[in-house]
Structure formats: C-alpha cells, structure tokens
Amino acid sequence: MAIEHADVLRAAHLARVGLSEDEATGYVDDLSRILEMVDQLQAVDTQGITPLAHPLDATQRLRPDEVTERSQRDRFQACAPATEDGLYLVPRVVE
C-alpha cells in the first residue's frame, strides 16, 4: 500500500506535528516502506484468531479506591509557561 503526500500532511496535522514540504516528501518514502512491511503481515491468514490487545500475557491489576496523592500544584506549575489563581493559562480557546 502506497502513501501519498496528502496522507502524510493529514497524519501530521492530526498529530499536530509541523512538517515542511521537503520533510513531508521524505516521509512519503519512509512511511510507504513501513506500510509495505505491514502489507506482508496482512497477507497472513488470521481467520478465527482473536486480535491481540496487548503483547504481555497478563491482565490488569486493580488498585484500591483510596486517595494517595497530595497536592503538588506548586511543583507541577513551576514548569508551566503561565499560571494564575492556580490555573494553567493557555492561548485562548474559542468554541
């Protein structure tokens, strides 16, 4: 399966990754090669096999419903670009 230039730009946009036109062209080749490998995998007959959700043969451990965390707001906000009144400030979001 080949990937087109527009697909790369769309994937980059969805991931909010900025790409120049040249970089995008490079990724068309790289990603196409990865998808070729995926095509090989697709050729395997998987009829009747349950999709594997996780490679580990283990199940989710559950945690007791207890509050174990204390507020560390000052520490977390020390690395935030802007805060006020305990809030993180971000560029205006308009709905």
Next chain:
Amino acid sequence: MMQWETVIGLEVHVQLATQSKIFSGASTAFGAEPNTQACAVDLGMPGVLPVLNENAVAMAVKFGLAVDAEIPETSLFERKNYFYPDLPKGYQTSQMAQPIVGPGQVEITLDDGSTRSVRIHHAHLEEDAGKSLHEDYHGMTGIDLNRAGTPLLEIVSEPDMRSAKEAVAYIKALHAIVTYLGISDGNMAEGSMRCDVNVSVRPKGQAAFGTRAEIKNVNSFRFVEKAIAFEVERQIELIDDGGQVVQETRLFDPERDETRGMRTKEEANDYRYFPCPDLLPVMLDGAYVDHQRALMPELPSEKRHRFENQLGLSAYDAGVLASSRAMAEYFEAVKDVCGDAKQAANWVQGELSANLNRENLEIDDSPVTAGQLGGLIQRVMDDTISGKAAKQVFQALWDGEADSADAIIEARGLKQVTDTGAIEGMIDQVIADSPVQVAQYREADEAKRGKMIGYFVGQVMKASRGTANPQQVNSLLKQKLDQA
C-alpha cells in the same frame, strides 16, 4: 399533512462516586481549589503509568447487572486521540471495541403509569477531561485539571425512544438506578449526569432512520425535553421547506431555548482509537460478577413491584415512593414504626412532601424524622388524636417544638376525649344552651337533620377545644337529639 415520527437515542455520562480517580490516587472531591487534585498521572507527566481503580470497575459491573446486561469476561481500554487544552495527555482513555458492559435494557415508566423497555447498546468506562475557564485571563484561557481523570460511565442507548417524554423517563430511570446503586450522586446541576441527545425525524411508517443531529451537554430533565422539542420542530420545518438535515453537533442554549449548530469543522473527527499500551486487558470472571451481584441493593423496579404486590399500594403510590432511594427508605421506616403501609404512604406523599416542596428541601433534610412521623401516625390509628389534630402535631414536629408526637400531644392537650361520660356531659351542656336550635332540629325531617347536626358537633368540638373524637360526638349527639 405529513405525519412525523421522532427517533431519539441518548448517551448519558454518569460520574462515578469513587473517592479517587479512575487511573490515579488523586481525590475526586467536588469544589477543591484549582489543580490541587491533579496529580502527575492526571497531568500526563512523562513516565507515569495508569492503574485502574477497582471501585470504578465494581460500579460499572453493578450498573450492568441492574440493566440485565451481559458482562463480558474481557474488556479493553483504548485511546481516543484529540487535542484540547483540558485534555493534558492528548488522548482520552476510553473503551470502544470491548466495553465493560454489553447490551442490556432499562424499564421506563411514562406519566400514565405504563411501562416500556429501552435497549442499552453498551456502557463503557472512561476518564473525564478538565475544565476550561473562558473568562478573560489577559486574553488567555484558564485550565483547571481537577476533574481530569474522574471516572465516567458512558451509557449508550439504542435509538428506541419516540418522544421527548420517553427520553426524560429514560433519564429518570437511569438516575434512579445509579442513585439506588450508590454509584453516582446523580447531581445534574454539578455535572454528575450529562446527556448527549441524538435526534432525527422520519415520516411515520418509514423504516429507515432520518439523518440525526447530536445535541451536546443537555444537563437537566427539563432541558432534555426542551432541547428535543426545539430540535424536532427545526428538523421538520427544514424538511418541509425542501431542505435536508445535516449530521452535525449542536449545542442547546437554555437561555434562548434553542439548539445551535457548532462551528462545523472542515474535517470529520478522526479519533484514531487504538488499544492503550499502558493498560492490560481487564478480566472479570463469573465469581467476581456474582460477588458484585450479591452486594447490590433492591432496585427501583423491584421495589415498585414489592410496594404494589406485598404492601398493597396503588401502582401510582408505589411508583412515586420507589422513584428515589431516599424517599423509599424513609417511607419504609415510617411504615415499620406505624405498621400501616397505606397510612405511611399517604403521609409521606401528602403532608411531608408538601412541606418539603414548600421549603425546597430534599427528604434527607426533612426536619421530621421517619421515626417521629411513624409515631404520629400510630397516635392517629389508635384514636389518641383526631386527623385534624395530627396535622397540628406534624407542623409542631416540623418546627422542632418537641422530639416526639407524644410530647406535643401532651404539651398541647390534644389527646382526644373518648370517655363517653365526659363527651355526654359536654353534649348535655350544649343541648341545654341551645333550646332554639334543638327545637328546630326536632321539627325538621330526617333529610334536613343531617345538615343541622353540624351546628351541634361544632359546638361540642369547640367546648372540648377540639379534643373530642368527632365520630363519637356525632353518634352520641344523634342519639340524644333524636331521643325526645
């Protein structure tokens, strides 16, 4: 004119009443200072790992059992990817392909008392996002992540509802179930239950569904009804005018009582769901599910049937009393004290509810306890006080005058006089004092006497300061007046 049918499906987000978040040990308490309950896991700091809250799982399973749903042995968490500042990780951990609760059904009760079933497509666990505060912070938006990671159960119905009233009945049924189970406080005003409504219309008799619009964040029973009514009208007008309904997300504006299209994005949402590598499959075996089943309280529909069939209440009374767990428990406590279900039901739905409504109180906040009300009803049933005096006693209990009905009856001297001798004495006095009325009564025919006796009853009751038993007064008076 074309007959239209409305088709409604609902997605209801229920905030689960856990102490801690779904994947972290941060508190979920409402109303804390901003960002004091957002820990490294909730913030999506590098290197952290989510660990699933066992109580969130137990709550979801109980809900599933309450709606007769299948609880699959394996369920999976997936990532729903999108960017928004109140979603720090860049994805919401949710479930799609293998949710924790499979197909089920909910019994809804309509205003006329009839019931019908609404199918549940599935219910899944997910985490809530934070809150964006759009007030002006120097042209920026403030973000509070306390709510990020709060467990939600999203309950998705089949498009089985055909009117706004059915949709409201469905939400009320869900509300009753989650509050009975104690898995949510169900407080819609605080956002503990949030509702997205899918609405479409189609010509009556057509099998295919029309194009639907999704109305987001409709957060009260009343708004659900209003938003649907507006949306149905809008879609029918649009089609009648030769237009077409477009599939879109709309917002309900309760102030203007209308729905509005949200800015349509040029591209459709592409959430790129994939299994969350940080969370392993959740396995629930039959023993676990049975254990949760054993912990479940009696559910609203079971209670309603028991009130009707075992306690002999009317379908209406049973429905009202079973509608909330607090009300049902209060009623049963009153019934246990006074020993009479019908009387208990009358008082809870009558005097008590009227007072609660007047003062805008919930039953949990009632100044009159179930024990006090039960004690009062006992005194009516054993003829210690008249029904009229009982209302006085109730009001006195409500106002906190004393701890028990007996104390108020004693203090106010409301005890009914049932001693025949004492009543006869009062009657003789009234007869002696009212020669004119007695003469008129005795001249009148039987048909008129019934009415005329009221005067004498009133006089005797007055003389007894309301404490004489009115039935007794009536029959003794009749004997004496008819005698001569």
